Amino acid sequence: IVFVGILVLFSLKSVIPLLLGSKFAESAHIFIWLLFVPLFNLMEPMLSAGISISKKTHWNIWATLVGFIINIVSCILFIPLLGAMGAAIALVLGNVGFISVKLISCMIYYKFRIDCSHLIITLIGLCVCFSLASYGNLSVYAWFVFAVLLIYQLFIIIKAKNIKDIRSVMNFMKKVKV
Numbered sequence: 745i746v747f748v749g750i751l752v753l754f755s756l757k758s759v760i761p762l763l764l765g766s767k768f769a770e771s772a773h774i775f776i777w778l779l780f781v782p783l784f785n786l787m788e789p790m791l792s793a794g795i796s797i798s799k800k801t802h803w804n805i806w807a808t809l810v811g812f813i814i815n816i817v818s819c820i821l822f823i824p825l826l827g828a829m830g831a832a833i834a835l836v837l838g839n840v841g842f843i844s845v846k847l848i849s850c851m852i853y854y855k856f857r858i859d860c861s862h863l864i865i866t867l868i869g870l871c872v873c874f875s876l877a878s879y880g881n882l883s884v885y886a887w888f889v890f891a892v893l894l895i896y897q898l899f900i901i902i903k904a905k906n907i908k909d910i911r912s913v914m915n916f917m918k919k920v921k922v
């Protein structure tokens with residue numbers, strides 16, 4: 745559902761210059777890359793479950809170190825080439841490294857179902873979509889990728905197992921009277 749929210753916010757990126765003024769029209773290109781930050785902030789506590797339960801806190805240090813190194817290297821590479829957009833991309837890449845180490849530790853220490861293939865497909869799709877949207881002449885292709893990703897996400901959400909899980913949560917909430 746978070747991915748669908750990000751895709752909806754992506755579709756509203758053309759509204760940013762209207763809200764902020766013409767001086768900040770270029771900020772729309774930076775904004776789309778920063779949409780990854782809430783996604784990673786939501787994923788991090790879930791992926792830290794294995795570290796917390798196993799009390800192997802050294803994984804937190806490794807995750808932070810990997811994210812830091814990737815962020816520094818990508819800042820050195822992208823900021824001279826792309827400016828502020830390069831800094832936003834570097835932030836995303838650093839977060840990808842951080843989340844990847846957390847995901848690995850989670851898969852080792854705490855076995856719960858995370859659809860890694862779905863996560864990877866979605867992250868790669870979002871990166872392609874956002875990259876295409878950063879260049880004005882390729883924005884038609886970005887909207888095509890956007891539509892494909894939205895349909896893919898809706899099919900994942902509407903799977904029978906997910907609907908069954910949602911119904912069980914709703915029934916539980918009715919019993920508890922939340």
